[in-house]
Amino acid sequence: MNSSTLIFVILLLSLLSYWYAIQRSIKVAGGITRVKYLTSLPKQFGLLTALWCGVPALVVLLLWGIFEASVIDSLLVAYLPQSVAQLNSDQLGLQLNDIHILASDLANGKLLQSSLELSKSDAAHYLFQVQQNASVIKVALVVLVSASATIFITSRFSQKYPARVELEKIITALLWASSAVALLTTLGIVLSVLFESIQFFQSVPPWEFLFGTEWSPQIAMRTDQVAGSGAFGAIPLFAGTLLITLIAMCLSVPSGLMIAIYLSQYASSRLRSIAKPMLEILAGVPTVVYGFFAALTVAPLIRDLGSSVGLSVASESALAAGLVMGIMIIPFVSSLSDDAISAVPASLKEGSLGLGATPSETIKLVLLPAALPGIVGAILLALSRAIGETMIVVMAAGMAANLTANPLESVTTITVQIVTLLTGDQEFDSPKTLAAFALGLMLFVTTLVLNIIALKVVRKYREVYD
Amino acid sequence: MTRAVQNPITEKVKASLKRRHRKEASFKWFGRMAVALGFFLVFALLADITSKSLPAFHQYWVKLDIEYRSDWLKINSDDAKGFAKANYRKVFKRSVYLAYPDVKKRRDKKSLFKLFSSNAEFTIKDHLIENPHDLGKNIAIWVRMDDDIDSYLKENLPNGQLSSRINQKQADWVVILKQQGRIEKRFNFSFFTHSDSREPELAGIRGAFTGTLLTMLVTLLLSFPLGVAAAIYLEEFAPKNRWTDIIEVNINNLAAVPSIIFGLLGLAVIINIFGLPRSAPLVGGIVLSLMTLPTIIIASRASIKAVPPSIREAALGIGASKTQMAFSHVLPMAMPGILTGTIIGLAQALGETAPLLMIGMVAFIVDIPGSVTDAATVLPVQIFLWADSPERAFLAKTSAAILVLLVFLFVMNMSASLLRQKFEKNK
Structure with a gap:
C-alpha cells in the first residue's frame, strides 16, 4: 500500500472514530435525552477522538517515510558480503543502486536473469523481502497506532470528562505548530544554505570567493589541482548583478515615483481607475514572461538599434535584462511610494498650498521630504527584489562571467550562476554544486539586510506622524 | 480702490510667477509621461506576445x-x-x-x-x-x-x-x-491535447498544464490550512511576547526572500534529506506553499483584524469558548478576505519558475503526469524550455503558452477582485 492510499485510510479511520465517539459519548451520558448532562457536546467528543486517531498515525507515517530508506539500506549493507560492504561510499552506492533496480524488477513480477552474480540476485531477493515486510509493518503500525489511540481516549469518556477543554488544547497546539512552520522555513533556509556553504569554504577559502576576480566553475577539478585556483572568484558576479540592478533602478525609480505622484496628486479618479489595473497587470505578469520579452524582443531591438548607430551590442546585453527588470519593478516602486506619499498628513500639504506654493513646489519641497523615509524604504525593497530576480536574467543575461561596467556587454549575475550550477545532474560533494549554495547564502544575507533596513526606515518614519 | 505703493516682494513674486508656472507645467507633463510610459509598456508587452502567438x-x-x-x-x-x-x-x-x-x-x-x-x-x-x-x-x-x-x-x-x-x-x-x-x-487542437515534443508541430501544453494543476493542488492543500491556522493563532491566541514578535518579524522577512532561495531549500532539505522524488509536483507544491505561506498569513491576518471586536465580545459574552469564538464567529466573517489573499498567493505561485528549476522540474517530459509523485513540468517552466529551443516554430508556441498562462492568471485575479467587491458590499 503506498503512502497516499494510507493517508486516505487514516482519514477514513478518523471519520469512523468520530462517529464511534459520538455514539459512545451518548451511551456514557445514558441515552440521547441525557446528553445535556455531559460537560461537552457529543460533536466535541467526536472531534477529539478523530484528532487522537488521525494525528499520531500521520506523524508515524511521516517519520516512517523519513527513516525508511536509510534503515533499509543499512539492513542491506549488513546483509551484503564483507567484500562489498567495505567498498568506498561511491562504489557501494552504485552497488546498492543496482540491487534496488533488481528488487523493483522483482516487485514488478519480472524474473531476474540467470547470468547475474549470485551475491547480487541473492541481495535483490533479500531487499525485495525486506521491502515487502516493511510495507506490511508500516500498514500494521499505522492501523495499530490509530486504533489504540482511539480506544485509549474513548475509554476515558465519562459524564464529567472535559472533552471540550481537551479538544481546544489540541487545537491550540496545532495552531501554534502552524505558526511555527514559517519559523521552521527560515531555519531550514539558513541551515541548509549555511551547511553547504561551510562545506564549500573548506575547499575554497572565503576570501578567494569574496574577492577573486575570475569565475569559471565549469573547469574540471582534478585531485592534484590546488583547490579553487582562482576559478571561484565571485566579484564578476557581484559586479554583473549590480550593473543590471542599477540599470533596472534607473528606469523604475524615476518612472515609478512619478507615476505614484501623478496618480495621487494630479490624476482624475477616472484615470486612476484605469491606471491602477494597468499597474496590477505589470505586477502580475510572471517573471518568465518578462524573461521571454527581454530575450526575444528587447534584446534584438537594442542590438539592431546599436548596430544602426555603429555600436556593437552583445546579444545578451546587460541593458536589455536591466531595462525589462526595471519594467517589472515599476509597479512595486509606485505602489509603495504611493503608500508613503498618502501617509503624509493632509495638513502639511494644505499648509503649503495655502502659503501660495504651486502643487509641484508642494510636492517637491513638502510632500517628498516628508515621505522620504517611506520612499527610501520602497527603493530598498525594490533593490532587494531586483537582486533576487532570477528568470529575467537567466533568459536574457549572459552565462560567462565578465567584469565590465559597459551595459552593452554581456554580464552574468548571482542568480544566473545558481541556476546554471544546479540544473542538470549534480553531485553533492563537488565545489561546483556547493558554490551555488555559497552564492545563495550571499543572496539571502544581502536581501535580508536590505529588507531589515527598509522595514526599520519605514517604521521609524511612522513613529513621527502617527 | 487704486493700487497702492507696489510692494517690492510682491513685485519679485510676480516676476517669478511665469517661471514657476512653467516649472509646474513641465512637472505635470513629466508625470503624464511616466503614466503614459506605463500604459505603453503594458500595451507593448501584451501586443508583442499576442502577435507572436497567433x-x-x-x-x-x-x-x-x-x-x-x-x-x-x-x-x-x-x-x-x-x-x-x-x-x-x-x-x-x-x-x-x-x-x-x-x-x-x-x-x-x-x-x-x-x-x-x-x-x-x-x-x-x-x-x-x-x-x-x-x-x-x-x-x-x-x-x-x-x-x-x-x-x-x-x-x-x-x-x-x-x-x-x-x-x-x-x-x-x-x-x-x-x-x-x-x-x-x-485549428491547432494538438496544442491543447498533446504533451511536450521535440517536434514543434506536435508539441502541446497538456502535460505542463496537468503538472501545473497537480502542483497548485498540493500548494493549495498545504498553504491554505497552514496559513489560516497560523493567522488565527497570531491574531486570536498568541500572547504578546518575544516568541510572537519573532514569528511576526520572520513572516515579514520571509515574504521578501528571493524565490530562488526557496528552491535551494527544496533541493537541500526536501529532496536530499527527506528523499522525496525530484521533478515531482509534490516537491514543487511543498516549495511553492512555503513561498506563498507568508502572503496568505499576512492577508488572513489583515482580514481577521478587520472583523469588529463586538463580534468577539458577543460570542464570548454568551458563553462561547475562545476556540468556538475564533472558528464559528470570526473565521466565517473573515473568509472572503482570506480567500482573496489565498487566490492572490496562488496566482503568484502559478507564475513562479525559479524555485522549480532548482528541484528538477525542467526535464523534458512527454508523459502526462498521473499523480503528484510522477515527474512533471509546469506551464512557466514549459515556457522557459520552449523559449530556449532553437526551432523557430517554438517561438509561436512559447507565446501561445504565455497567453494561456496569462489568461489563467487573469481569471484568478478577476475572481479575487470580484470576491473582494462582494465582500465590501456586504459589509
Missing part, C-alpha cells in the same frame, strides 16, 4: 494518397493484432514515391520527406486501426506538415519564393500541392 493556433495539413497494400504492411485483414505492429513507414514512403515518381536522388528524397511531420506514419496507422476495412485500398489521408514548411506557409511569401529553412525543390512542391488544393489550414 501562428501557434493553426497549422497546415497536407492530403496524401496512401496505398494500404497488405504486402507492404505485411498483414492480412483477419490479423487484428498485426495492425498495431505493421510496417506503416514503408506504406508512407512508398505512397509518397508513387506520388512523386521523378524524385530519384537521395538528397531530393530527403527534402521530400522533410515536407511532412515525422508523426505522419502514426496518423496513417491510426486511420487504418480505426477503419480496418480500408486495408488494400487507396485512401486520401490528411497529415501534418513539418514545422519548417508550416512556418514557411505562415509567412505568406509569394509563390515559389524561398525562406531560410527550405530549398528550391521544397518550395516548388509546396506551390504544386497548394494548386492541387492538397494543403489546408486547420
Whole structure:
C-alpha cells in the first residue's frame, strides 16, 4: 500500500472514530435525552477522538517515510558480503543502486536473469523481502497506532470528562505548530544554505570567493589541482548583478515615483481607475514572461538599434535584462511610494498650498521630504527584489562571467550562476554544486539586510506622524 | 480702490510667477509621461506576445494518397493484432514515391520527406486501426506538415519564393500541392491535447498544464490550512511576547526572500534529506506553499483584524469558548478576505519558475503526469524550455503558452477582485 492510499485510510479511520465517539459519548451520558448532562457536546467528543486517531498515525507515517530508506539500506549493507560492504561510499552506492533496480524488477513480477552474480540476485531477493515486510509493518503500525489511540481516549469518556477543554488544547497546539512552520522555513533556509556553504569554504577559502576576480566553475577539478585556483572568484558576479540592478533602478525609480505622484496628486479618479489595473497587470505578469520579452524582443531591438548607430551590442546585453527588470519593478516602486506619499498628513500639504506654493513646489519641497523615509524604504525593497530576480536574467543575461561596467556587454549575475550550477545532474560533494549554495547564502544575507533596513526606515518614519 | 505703493516682494513674486508656472507645467507633463510610459509598456508587452502567438493556433495539413497494400504492411485483414505492429513507414514512403515518381536522388528524397511531420506514419496507422476495412485500398489521408514548411506557409511569401529553412525543390512542391488544393489550414487542437515534443508541430501544453494543476493542488492543500491556522493563532491566541514578535518579524522577512532561495531549500532539505522524488509536483507544491505561506498569513491576518471586536465580545459574552469564538464567529466573517489573499498567493505561485528549476522540474517530459509523485513540468517552466529551443516554430508556441498562462492568471485575479467587491458590499 503506498503512502497516499494510507493517508486516505487514516482519514477514513478518523471519520469512523468520530462517529464511534459520538455514539459512545451518548451511551456514557445514558441515552440521547441525557446528553445535556455531559460537560461537552457529543460533536466535541467526536472531534477529539478523530484528532487522537488521525494525528499520531500521520506523524508515524511521516517519520516512517523519513527513516525508511536509510534503515533499509543499512539492513542491506549488513546483509551484503564483507567484500562489498567495505567498498568506498561511491562504489557501494552504485552497488546498492543496482540491487534496488533488481528488487523493483522483482516487485514488478519480472524474473531476474540467470547470468547475474549470485551475491547480487541473492541481495535483490533479500531487499525485495525486506521491502515487502516493511510495507506490511508500516500498514500494521499505522492501523495499530490509530486504533489504540482511539480506544485509549474513548475509554476515558465519562459524564464529567472535559472533552471540550481537551479538544481546544489540541487545537491550540496545532495552531501554534502552524505558526511555527514559517519559523521552521527560515531555519531550514539558513541551515541548509549555511551547511553547504561551510562545506564549500573548506575547499575554497572565503576570501578567494569574496574577492577573486575570475569565475569559471565549469573547469574540471582534478585531485592534484590546488583547490579553487582562482576559478571561484565571485566579484564578476557581484559586479554583473549590480550593473543590471542599477540599470533596472534607473528606469523604475524615476518612472515609478512619478507615476505614484501623478496618480495621487494630479490624476482624475477616472484615470486612476484605469491606471491602477494597468499597474496590477505589470505586477502580475510572471517573471518568465518578462524573461521571454527581454530575450526575444528587447534584446534584438537594442542590438539592431546599436548596430544602426555603429555600436556593437552583445546579444545578451546587460541593458536589455536591466531595462525589462526595471519594467517589472515599476509597479512595486509606485505602489509603495504611493503608500508613503498618502501617509503624509493632509495638513502639511494644505499648509503649503495655502502659503501660495504651486502643487509641484508642494510636492517637491513638502510632500517628498516628508515621505522620504517611506520612499527610501520602497527603493530598498525594490533593490532587494531586483537582486533576487532570477528568470529575467537567466533568459536574457549572459552565462560567462565578465567584469565590465559597459551595459552593452554581456554580464552574468548571482542568480544566473545558481541556476546554471544546479540544473542538470549534480553531485553533492563537488565545489561546483556547493558554490551555488555559497552564492545563495550571499543572496539571502544581502536581501535580508536590505529588507531589515527598509522595514526599520519605514517604521521609524511612522513613529513621527502617527 | 487704486493700487497702492507696489510692494517690492510682491513685485519679485510676480516676476517669478511665469517661471514657476512653467516649472509646474513641465512637472505635470513629466508625470503624464511616466503614466503614459506605463500604459505603453503594458500595451507593448501584451501586443508583442499576442502577435507572436497567433501562428501557434493553426497549422497546415497536407492530403496524401496512401496505398494500404497488405504486402507492404505485411498483414492480412483477419490479423487484428498485426495492425498495431505493421510496417506503416514503408506504406508512407512508398505512397509518397508513387506520388512523386521523378524524385530519384537521395538528397531530393530527403527534402521530400522533410515536407511532412515525422508523426505522419502514426496518423496513417491510426486511420487504418480505426477503419480496418480500408486495408488494400487507396485512401486520401490528411497529415501534418513539418514545422519548417508550416512556418514557411505562415509567412505568406509569394509563390515559389524561398525562406531560410527550405530549398528550391521544397518550395516548388509546396506551390504544386497548394494548386492541387492538397494543403489546408486547420485549428491547432494538438496544442491543447498533446504533451511536450521535440517536434514543434506536435508539441502541446497538456502535460505542463496537468503538472501545473497537480502542483497548485498540493500548494493549495498545504498553504491554505497552514496559513489560516497560523493567522488565527497570531491574531486570536498568541500572547504578546518575544516568541510572537519573532514569528511576526520572520513572516515579514520571509515574504521578501528571493524565490530562488526557496528552491535551494527544496533541493537541500526536501529532496536530499527527506528523499522525496525530484521533478515531482509534490516537491514543487511543498516549495511553492512555503513561498506563498507568508502572503496568505499576512492577508488572513489583515482580514481577521478587520472583523469588529463586538463580534468577539458577543460570542464570548454568551458563553462561547475562545476556540468556538475564533472558528464559528470570526473565521466565517473573515473568509472572503482570506480567500482573496489565498487566490492572490496562488496566482503568484502559478507564475513562479525559479524555485522549480532548482528541484528538477525542467526535464523534458512527454508523459502526462498521473499523480503528484510522477515527474512533471509546469506551464512557466514549459515556457522557459520552449523559449530556449532553437526551432523557430517554438517561438509561436512559447507565446501561445504565455497567453494561456496569462489568461489563467487573469481569471484568478478577476475572481479575487470580484470576491473582494462582494465582500465590501456586504459589509
